[in-house]
Amino acid sequence: MARLAVNVDHVATVRQARLATEPDPVTAAALAELAGAQGIVVHLREDRRHIQDRDVEILRRTVKTRLNLEMAATAEMIETALRIKPDVVTLVPEKRQELTTEGGLDVVLYEEALAEAITRLHQGGISVSLFVNPDPKHVKTAAKIDADCVEIHTGLFAEAKTYAKRQEEFERIQDAAKLAAKIGLVVHAGHGVDYRNILWLRLIKEIEEFSIGHAIIARAVLVGMERAVKEMVALVQG
Template identity: 80%
Template sequence: MARVAINVDHVATVRQARLAHEPDPVTAAALVELAGAHGVVVHLREDRRHIQDRDVEILRKTVKTRLNLEMAATQEMVQLALRIKPDIVTLVPEKRQELTTEGGLDVVLYEDNLRQVVKTLHDGGIPVSLFINPDSKQIKTAHKIEADCVEIHTGPFAEATSYLRRQEEYERVENATKLATKLGLVVHAGHGVDYRNILWLRNIREIEEFSIGHAVIARAVLVGLEKAVREMIALVTGSWQSTV
């Protein structure tokens, strides 16, 4: 059964909108763990638009499940990760102007640099995941540079506006997960996953963990964070069949 890791970035987004002290993503992380989440995800961006260094440092001391630090493959972030020691690092592409991550990391184009980053993090005892598009070349190169895991970018699937297009994107994700598993990579999936499209994605047996943020935080505004997390976990595990 796939695990569910909750991204609490957008709790920090609300806090930073007023440059205030609350809501605190550290408190949110504790709540999602109490609700049964298998891990906590945060993206420390170069521009610090939501999660702050302080958040990551405290989360490292308080998260009891697994802390997944999403970050760009820069020297600054690598050094921070080596100091903080998250349970896993997910390398993602990053542009200052984007609202959210717009696509997968181009492992083929940046193979040499990413190989060195992966090696440096491994030498520091940190497993590495790469956030990539569901593309065979990207997956094979991720394996070649000895990444431990790939997180398949599900954005195009989530954003599909027709059944036919969604089916096509679903098959791309499914084929990518099968190839990654065949190569011995751990498979995660995320981006745009919500309470409806998870009913498709949960059928892909190769996906070991879903990384879900915006949908859960948005629902939490209406029903509370613990309830929102429990509902998502129930959908992933198939223990709740009600229409959301």
């Protein structure tokens, strides 16, 4: 049965819009766990546009499930992770001008640098996941450089405008998940997953965890964090 990890970045986005102290992503994370989330995800961006160092430091002390720190594979971020010691680091591509992460890492192109980052994080006792497109060459390279996990990018599936395109992207995700599991990688999935398309993705048995943020936070604005998380937990677990 798959797990739900809740990304609370967009709670911080609202806070930072006014450079205020509320709403607090730390409180949102606690409510998510009380509602049944089995992990908390935050993306500490280099420009600190939403999540701040303070948030990650407090979350490390308060999260009772698993803390997954998304970050770029830079020297600064690696040092931050080694200091904070999240349970999992997910290495993601990052561009200053993007609204949100737009695609998976090019694991083949950056194989050497990613391998070095993975080694350093492993030496610090941190499990490492790579955010990848549903592409066999990237999945295989992730295993080659000793990643523990891949998080499969589901964005093209989520954004598909036709049934045929959605089916095509679903099959790519399914094939990538099966391959990853076969070669010994833990499989996560995320990006654009919502209360409707999760009904497709939960059929892929190899996916052990879904990372979902925007859809849950958007619903929480209307119905509250605990109800929004409980509803998604029920859908993820079927």
